[in-house]
Amino acid sequence: MFGNKRLAKRSIVGTRVCGLWPQDGRYYPGMIQSQVSEESITSSAVYVVRFDDGFTQHVKSRCIVGPGFQPVATTPLKHKQKVFITLNGREVCGTVLCHDRDIDEVVISVRTPSGEDFETVRKLEDVRLLESRKSARLVDHPDTDYSKLADVQLSANNTPVADANKRRMPSHVIDVPMMASLDKSERNRRQRSTVEDNSDDFGDVEMMDETIAAMVLTSLSVSPKSPPPVNYYGHTPQKEQLDNHYPYPDSHLSSSVASSGFYSGPSERDDHSPPLAPLSESAPACMGFKPPTPGGSDDDSSNGSGRLLICEEEDTLYKCTWRGCKEIANTSNAIERHIRRVHFDRDSDIELTDNEEEFHYTEIDVTAQSINNITRSFAAMNTSSPKEAPATEQPAAAASQAHTGKPKMDQLRPMPPKMPDYQHIPRRRHISEGSPQAGIGGSGTGQGGVAFHHSHGQGGDTVGGGFTTEIAFVPKGMSSSLGSGGAGVFDHDYQRKFSKQGPQAQHASSVPTSASLFHESPRASLPITISQGQIQKSLSWQTHPPSPAGIMVSPPQRPNKLTPQERLMQHQAQSPKSSVPPSAFKNAPGHHRRPRSEVRKCRKVYGMEHRDQWCTQCKWKKACTRFVD
DNA sequence: TGTGCCGGGCG
DNA sequence: CGCCCGGCACA
Ligand SMILES: [Zn+2]
Numbered sequence: 063m064f065g066n067k068r069l070a071k072r073s074i075v076g077t078r079v080c081g082l083w084p085q086d087g088r089y090y091p092g093m094i095q096s097q098v099s100e101e102s103i104t105s106s107a108v109y110v111v112r113f114d115d116g117f118t119q120h121v122k123s124r125c126i127v128g129p130g131f132q133p134v135a136t137t138p139l140k141h142k143q144k145v146f147i148t149l150n151g152r153e154v155c156g157t158v159l160c161h162d163r164d165i166d167e168v169v170i171s172v173r174t175p176s177g178e179d180f181e182t183v184r185k186l187e188d189v190r191l192l193e194s195r196k197s198a199r200l201v202d203h204p205d206t207d208y209s210k211l212a213d214v215q216l217s218a219n220n221t222p223v224a225d226a227n228k229r230r231m232p233s234h235v236i237d238v239p240m241m242a243s244l245d246k247s248e249r250n251r252r253q254r255s256t257v258e259d260n261s262d263d264f265g266d267v268e269m270m271d272e273t274i275a276a277m278v279l280t281s282l283s284v285s286p287k288s289p290p291p292v293n294y295y296g297h298t299p300q301k302e303q304l305d306n307h308y309p310y311p312d313s314h315l316s317s318s319v320a321s322s323g324f325y326s327g328p329s330e331r332d333d334h335s336p337p338l339a340p341l342s343e344s345a346p347a348c349m350g351f352k353p354p355t356p357g358g359s360d361d362d363s364s365n366g367s368g369r370l371l372i373c374e375e376e377d378t379l380y381k382c383t384w385r386g387c388k389e390i391a392n393t394s395n396a397i398e399r400h401i402r403r404v405h406f407d408r409d410s411d412i413e414l415t416d417n418e419e420e421f422h423y424t425e426i427d428v429t430a431q432s433i434n435n436i437t438r439s440f441a442a443m444n445t446s447s448p449k450e451a452p453a454t455e456q457p458a459a460a461a462s463q464a465h466t467g468k469p470k471m472d473q474l475r476p477m478p479p480k481m482p483d484y485q486h487i488p489r490r491r492h493i494s495e496g497s498p499q500a501g502i503g504g505s506g507t508g509q510g511g512v513a514f515h516h517s518h519g520q521g522g523d524t525v526g527g528g529f530t531t532e533i534a535f536v537p538k539g540m541s542s543s544l545g546s547g548g549a550g551v552f553d554h555d556y557q558r559k560f561s562k563q564g565p566q567a568q569h570a571s572s573v574p575t576s577a578s579l580f581h582e583s584p585r586a587s588l589p590i591t592i593s594q595g596q597i598q599k600s601l602s603w604q605t606h607p608p609s610p611a612g613i614m615v616s617p618p619q620r621p622n623k624l625t626p627q628e629r630l631m632q633h634q635a636q637s638p639k640s641s642v643p644p645s646a647f648k649n650a651p652g653h654h655r656r657p658r659s660e661v662r663k664c665r666k667v668y669g670m671e672h673r674d675q676w677c678t679q680c681k682w683k684k685a686c687t688r689f690v691d
Numbered sequence: 692t693g694t695g696c697c698g699g700g701c702g
Numbered sequence: 703c704g705c706c707c708g709g710c711a712c713a
Contacts, residue, residue: 665695666693678704680695682704682707683695
């Protein structure tokens with residue numbers, strides 16, 4: 063115990079866990095919001111767990127499953143407990159039909175993407191209560207915060223925090239949909255049991271929102287005014303046990319943010335997994351989101367005031383990050399297919415082992431103007447607008463037709479002149495994989511891509527030297543997207559769209575919704591190799607300092623407290639090695655010595671104990687190809 | 692002290 | 703090449 067506890071304690075706040083919901087004896091996903099009491103000889107530690115649906119509850123550590131807490135392996139699962147298992151290489155969500163405690167086998171009802179249900183028996187240790195790994199995207203469901211990733215998985219082995227799974231993604235927004243389905247039950251329970259409803263929605267969303275909101279605010283320098291929370295929820299329900307929200311408007315964000323990490327959040331929901339998802343992601347998502355409101359109280363209703371909506375502006379594009387490739391697709395499926403086909407020379411419909419594809423593309427959000435700057439330029443070029451929701455789903459090809467539709471975003475208030483930039487720098491070689499054709503120069507794959515170069519000199523704060531961003535869009539039609547939305551790209555998946563920003567934004571109507579997504583960074587990002595034609599983007603975020611791990615309580619709002627894993631991800635996402643003084647990189651006496659990137663590599667992520675999960679390069683002690691900085 | 696990975700070595 | 707690992711710069 064001590065050990066555990068200790069572990070948990072440090073950066074436990076923000077850790078994704080599954081907490082026991084006393085009312086029904088099942089575990090629900092959420093995150094540690096704070097620690098109420100320490101563990102003592104006579105009693106176990108108590109934490110405030112904020113469930114994904116918005117509820118907050120005090121839970122004893124022994125009733126928490128997750129990194130630093132109880133392993134799933136020792137947890138009795140009730141009928142209907144939602145769980146995640148790996149099926150055919152991908153994570154799927156299912157519900158427990160029964161758990162034989164004697165042999166610790168669990169009969170799980172799994173619903174395939176195609177909709178059919180079937181049962182499977184798993185050892186308890188192979189069952190996760192939280193969604194893990196990569197799955198988010200691949201899997202069908204969604205939600206993913208990467209935070210989840212780690213989760214429970216550790217049960218079996220302990221610790222690994224999972225990050226291991228590389229998964230990245232977060233995205234709440236998307237999740238929503240999923241939640242709708244699965245969680246629905248969850249929600250219901252909550253409502254009925256406790257009453258809160260609104261919050262639940264926002265639970266999912268909030269993360270993103272927060273993030274976004276935070277960013278927005280920051281950038282705009284607007285202060286968060288009061289409005290938000292309230293509306294958000296709509297009416298606040300009753301008191302709910304928790305505070306319904308945090309004191310600060312954003313506050314809620316903060317917490318959530320944590321999990322999602324910066325913005326990382328939004329992953330998409332499930333989209334990807336099934337090869338064809340009929341609906342567009344976004345659309346469903348939105349809808350799903352709100353849906354069922356069970357009980358009644360929820361605000362609901364259509365207007366959506368509460369919920370966010372994402373639909374409208376959000377748009378996410380997926381850009382291949384393969385060395386010189388600039389392929390962009392509207393769906394992750396499409397991009398993964400592209401990667402498999404083009405870069406891995408594989409059958410496009412067969413996933414690579416370990417979903418390696420995921421490591422080779424990033425998401426770009428195009429939401430409303432967040433990025434405007436960049437966009438602006440683009441806009442100038444094309445003037446297009448982002449497409450709406452539906453588009454997302456189409457594959458690249460289809461994408462092309464994205465047409466510009468209307469420009470929704472822009473007019474809002476643009477943020478200040480800062481620039482958003484991206485991030486992600488290819489930096490050195492990509493080692494292992496040589497791709498056959500990555501086109502380096504501009505066209506990349508060929509299709510009609512537009513290549514963009516953005517160079518910026520910094521207007522102020524951003525970078526010290528300018529950096530250039532080069533983007534190419536493949537789909538011909540797409541140009542707009544970028545323009546319209548900002549694009550945030552992060553490393554591999556970790557980020558996603560956040561579009562929905564928020565309640566606040568919305569409600570105010572005038573608020574800039576998307577405004578800033580990203581940020582600009584105060585510091586300079588470094589340029590890196592540039593010139594050559596490689597693509598590079600550097601991005602600068604505000605660097606969040608890696609927070610010291612110890613924050614427990616919730617400080618103010620935005621600071622994120624993440625679990626280690628999350629933080630990890632987050633970092634990776636941001637990865638700009640901010641700390642590095644640009645100058646450093648060059649000096650070189652011949653030796654290479656590069657400033658070490660902040661990104662955690664396989665070794666750190668998976669740990670020595672899971673060396674088998676490391677990318678090959680890491681195994682060989684070569685430069686990691688999975689977590690490239 | 693731990694991490695990332697260059698440079699080499701070996702089969 | 704694939705696979706390992708000594709060793710070193712960093713953090
Ligand atoms: Zn690696």
